[in-house]
Amino acid sequence: MKKTEIELRTERTEWFLQERFGMFIHWGLYAIPARGEWVRNAERTSVEDYQPYFDGFNPEKYDPRVWAKAAKAAGMKYAVLTAKHHDGFCLFDSKLTDYKSTRTQAGRDLVREFLEAFREEGLKVGLYYSLIDWHHPDYPAYGDKIHPMRDNEAYKRDPATFGNYLDYMHGQVRELLTDYGKLDIMWFDFSYGEMKGEKWRATELMGMIRSLQPHIIVDNRLEASGEEGGSIYTQNPSFYAGDFASPEQIIPPSGVTDETGASIPWEACITLNNNWGYSAADKTYKSATTVIRKLVECVSKNGNLLLNVGPNAKGEIPAESLSILAEVGEWMARNGDSIYGCGQETELPKPEWGRYTRKGNKLYAHLFEASVGPVNLLGLAGKIKSARLLADGSELFVTRPWNAAMYPNDAYFNFAQPDSFTYPLPDERDTVVELMLND
Helix, strand or coil: CCCCHHHHHHHHCCCHHHHCEEEEECCCHHHCCCECCCHHHHCCCCHHHHHHHHHCCCCCCCCHHHHHHHHHHCCCCEEEEEEECCCCCECCCCCCCCCEHHHCCCCCCHHHHHHHHHHHCCCEEEEEEECCCCCCCCCCCCCCCCCCCCCCHHHCCCHHHHHHHHHHHHHHHHHHHHHCCCCCEEEEECCECCECHHHHCHHHHHHHHHHHCCCCEEECCCCCCCCCCCCCCCCCCCCCCCCEECCECCCCECECECCCCCECCEEEEEECCCCCCCECCCCCCCCHHHHHHHHHHHHHCCCEEEEEECCCCCCCCCHHHHHHHHHHHHHHHHHHHHCCCCECCCCCCCCCCEEEEEECCEEEEEECCCCCCCEEECCCCCCEEEEEECCCCCEEEEECCHHHCCCCCCEEEECCCCCCCCCCCCCCCCEEEEEEECC
């Protein structure tokens, strides 16, 4: 019997839902102006005025092995690099254009080096590819919603030539899937307005992808709203609906579900500061505590976190980003068991002091807030076999203190004796307690 799209999606995403934490990397010519990856759009920059960045691109300090080691040390299990962003510049040696890294001063296939370095560290690899292209002469410009030349009548395009761009776009995706070895993720960005679904020849594109690398997982951005066929949020998703939803710069309040309320694979893509591409003036970095807690929040809702870094024009991940990643990694080294392979606790309400993640009969209590007196485990009286501090494996006592007798259905624990006293959290960022539940 032929498997449904949902059954195939479930098989393809099994690893994805185990790994939970990945690195997103936005990098390209826009690292030189250093005002974010949408600088051409925001400043209405023409191809000609953008050309000096191509001419000056020479990231002499680019060493993807450094990036890969930082990702692995942070506890990340996979990474996705922008092979081509909206400006059309390719970090790979495409045979279909000269607008690529190998024709700059760098003279290097930056995608190939990225893939080799991350694979060497045992990380899964993915490539981001923009469906949009502000450099290609057959992509809609004047009158388009977001093209830098949208208000310039000199950039009117003949709609009849759009097929030339689609041939180019499909051809580049084919190159990435045939010339660079096994990829684990194809991350498309993005559909909007009328530019969605079959406007991209999406069925044909997905057919090629599945024929070349049937195992690969694809995000849900070939469509904008699911109006053409079933979206990923339905029980009958289309062939090109994708394998996982991709909420951006937001963590959905209740996770991501289909129309019946069933959880579907999803990944929140979040920036480490406020920009995807390098922005020299943006110093509003999220703290390691915020990253840890947001990762926990995603997992507690059956989701992944894809955390973005934006390397500078020299090819370096900013020092602030590396420092945050290192601290996250220090926490993950001791508490990663509460993240990898874990998901939502469906039988208990969200606790007031933090969140739960669960893996089989192991329930992980993530404490973000210190308790006055013993920590309440609502509804767990008689259900806990043992408790220990995950970071060091030390035993904790599950008790019923004298001053909690009026709550017979709840269990309690504390970090020292006597259990009715108040103690500080061992880790203020997130103290994780592993609760072994009775079979």
